[in-house]
Amino acid sequence: MTLKEKIRLTARGYRSLHELVPGLMLTICSRALLAAFSPFINIFLSALIINALAQGQSFQQILSLIFLTVLLNVGASLLSSGLSRRQSFFFYKFWLVAEQPLNEKVQQMDYELVENPEIHLKKQQIITLRNANGLGLPRLIWCTEGLIQGAASVIFSVSLLSTAFTLSYSTDPGGWSFLYSPWSIVLIIALIALNIMLNTFITKKSIKKFMAFSSEFVPLSRLSGYYFQSLSQYNAGKDMRIYALNQISLKEFQNAFLGINKTMGKLCKFQARYDSAVAVSSTVLSGLIYAFVALKALFGSFAVGNIVQYVGSLSKLGSGVTSLMNNLALLNANADTLRLFYEFTDMPSVKYQGTLPVEKRNDNEYELEFHNVSFRYPGSDAYALKNLSLKLRVGQRMAVVGMNGSGKTTMIKLLCRLYDPTEGRITLNGIDIRKYDYSEYLSIFGVVFQDFKLFSFELGQNVAASVEVDEGKAEHTLQEAGFGVRMSAMAKGLHTPLYKDFDEDGVEISGGEAQKIALARALYKEAPFIVLDEPTAALDPISEYEIYTRFNEIVGDKTAVFISHRLSSCRFCDDIAVFNKGELVQRGSHDVLLADEKGKYYELWHAQAQYYT
Incomplete structure (x- = not known):
């Protein structure tokens, strides 16, 4: 540089x-x-x-x-x-x-x-x-x-x-008369300049060594920080105790800490040498100038x-x-x-940023379509989706089913434009979605991902995804999502903080309760497209079916997409898309798909049905 x-x-x-x-x-x-x-x-x-x-x-x-x-x-x-x-x-x-x-x-x-x-x-x-x-x-x-x-x-x-x-004096300096020569001043200035150059050289060498040791220190610091954090997190306490993970974490933390001490020891050793050299150089120069001043004072200057x-x-x-x-x-x-x-x-965006506004429609007349879309994740040669052509009709309830890794979640990521297709295109009302203003395009989706996240904010703020909360609207959506009874038991209602990260009065909620809050958040947004991407995968099939059925009732005239690897949960949908190895292999109603004994849906249904008999 x-x-x-x-x-x-x-x-x-x-x-x-x-x-x-x-x-x-x-x-x-x-x-x-x-x-x-x-x-x-x-x-x-x-x-x-x-x-x-x-x-x-x-x-x-x-x-x-x-x-x-x-x-x-x-x-x-x-x-x-x-x-x-x-x-x-x-x-x-x-x-x-x-x-x-x-x-x-x-x-x-x-x-x-x-x-x-x-x-x-x-x-x-x-x-x-x-x-x-x-x-x-x-x-x-x-x-x-x-x-x-x-x-x-x-x-x-x-x-x-x-x-x-x-250059003046009151007593004859005798053999020390050179102190009053202009060359003595030049010599002093030269010595000061030489000392500055020496200090600069030594400091540069010291910094170079310091940066070299820093490259060793950084990974060790990351490791010690990770293990220290895992030891101190309260919500990891159960697993720490049951599986004695605290011993492993403590040992790894100690190893990383010992590595840091060793690296810092070597750094201090080198630093001491450089500091000593600088100190000696400065002391010698100061001594010479002190002698210069003392002698001139002796001769009455x-x-x-x-x-x-x-x-x-x-x-x-x-x-x-x-x-x-x-x-x-x-x-x-x-x-x-x-x-x-x-x-x-300054990292630039790789995604094309469109400028077209998304038309605001009271009738929710939005139509999304995949046109021969294929997709590979960055750094991968394998296609996660291949040649997908699919239309989402207005007000439709569509279920997307398939084995884990079949491409269901990838399709949702492309639909929400978290990624752009490797090949093909996706259109909204006939226009390539890449041409729309990105934030406006995202505004038409309410999504509950399978790895959804709630935060240590108040309940109402989690639902509204905002500091400002329409309390009437938030309470209504929580009621619709089935969280009403639990909310009524909370002393602070919508103002109840979730979890105990920042508030000792915070409430620890169960996985099922968290899912209901996430569903309420999707409803609160009032987006024309609602997507549930296996947010209930941790529940039993009956509970999952009840949540999907209830959600189907309350989405109204919105277009809804339900994703699950459990076929029984989504049989209420008239339109079911079956994915396998990144491809759309079947599409139709439950009865039509089940009638095809050679189809993937028939295979998956009967593979799962034995557990519900």
């Missing part, structure tokens, strides 16, 4: 910080400048006070200098305290929203990318680098403070040290109070240069993590 690219990424990182937490960087810069300036108050005024004493100035003059010193220190302390509190608040706010850009991207990206494990690994790598090593946006915060403070310390130090290079000024300034110059170089090197190395971060957040 070129220096120009690194500067561009770093500048973009600062813009992101400002967008996430406005005022953070201004506060950090203000506090860093004050922190750099404060020590020089005492350095400069102490020199003035000592010189005043040595020169026999009046008590009133000396007292004025002391009063000014105290006043400036008190003011700086109060201002620093206020800025520190404000900075702490901004830091807290930053860590609350630090993951927001990543999460927003996951919500916005195409679903096929969401299902891609490599995408999640990349996101986890960014999070691990941020949490374990402070790389990415947090590094910009910390480096800014060090950069501003280091640069300001160098400027203040040099300004106070400038008079140390005076400046007053005794200036020695305090120069010694203090030299100390701050060394620490300022070190801080400046270290943080510049850290920013340089941090650009790689920023690139990873922005590669993730």
Whole structure:
């Protein structure tokens, strides 16, 4: 990566910080400048006070200098305290929203990318680098403070040290006359430049080693985090105890933690070598400059109070240069993590984004059709669906049945445009669905997937999928879904929090109850297409049939698709589509399909019927 690219990424990182937490960087810069300036108050005024004493100035003059010193220190302390509190608040706010850009991207990206494990690994790598090593946006915060403070310390130090290079003297220096040659100043400047170059080289080597060890640290950190989380999750407690999984998880966590300690030990060992080299270099340079100042003071080049000024300034110059170089090197190395971060957040959509609005129809006259559709999942050579042609008629109740892996759920993913067909096309009222505005197209579907998800929100918010809830509508849909009796037993009704993740008064609901809430959520949306994708697979066949029959009654004039691998649950539908190995092999009513003794439906029906006899 070129220096120009690194500067561009770093500048973009600062813009992101400002967008996430406005005022953070201004506060950090203000506090860093004050922190750099404060020590020089005492350095400069102490020199003035000592010189005043040595020169026999009046008590009133000396007292004025002391009063000014105290006043400036008190003011700086109060201002620093206020800025520190404000900075702490901004830091807290930053860590609350630090993951927001990543999460927003996951919500916005195409679903096929969401299902891609490599995408999640990349996101986890960014999070691990941020949490374990402070790389990415947090590094910009910390480096800014060090950069501003280091640069300001160098400027203040040099300004106070400038008079140390005076060429005048009151006592003959004899053999030390070279101290007053202009070349002595050149030599001092050259030594300072050489020390800066050496510090920069050592810091770059140190950062390179640090990044190399980070590549070992990241996978270990992911492992330890996973096992620690599995040990601490309350809803995993039953399985942990019954199968003694806590012992396995604890052992794996300890192994990962030992690996982290080993890696960190090696890192600390290398870091100690580099830190020692930097310390030796800075100490040697400081010693030479101290000797330079002391000898010139001996020959009367400046007053005794200036020695305090120069010694203090030299100390701050060394620490300022070190801080400046270290943080510049850290920013340089941090650009790689920023690139990873922005590669993730800038990931382009692969799905074509249409613009046509979906016609809003009160009569629900929508017709969807598959035209010779075939589909392969990304990275796979096998077809999950092959040559599917299928029309969903208005107000139709269609059941989709078949063995596990026959392509039923894949068809729904294509119908909802979570994926686009590999071949063929799908149309809504004769228009390719890819031409419609994506969010508007999704609005016509209410789906309950087999792996549906409820959240640790209030019951009403889970149904409405929103913070704002139409309580009358939510209660009605819960009643229709068969959850009315359970809801009436809840003291807080729709405001009852589900699960105990965030609220000790949260209610743990059963699998069947969760399914009813998910059904109510689909009804609440009032979409013209309702799809049930095996959400009741964990129930017994009779309970599943009862739920499907009840749902069939309440969907009204909407078009409904019921998916199940249990044929008995969907026999109430006049139209049944039979899938096998990714192909639509039969279609018709239960009686018509069962009459075909050579058909797949007949085979599946009689294979399952023996368990219900």
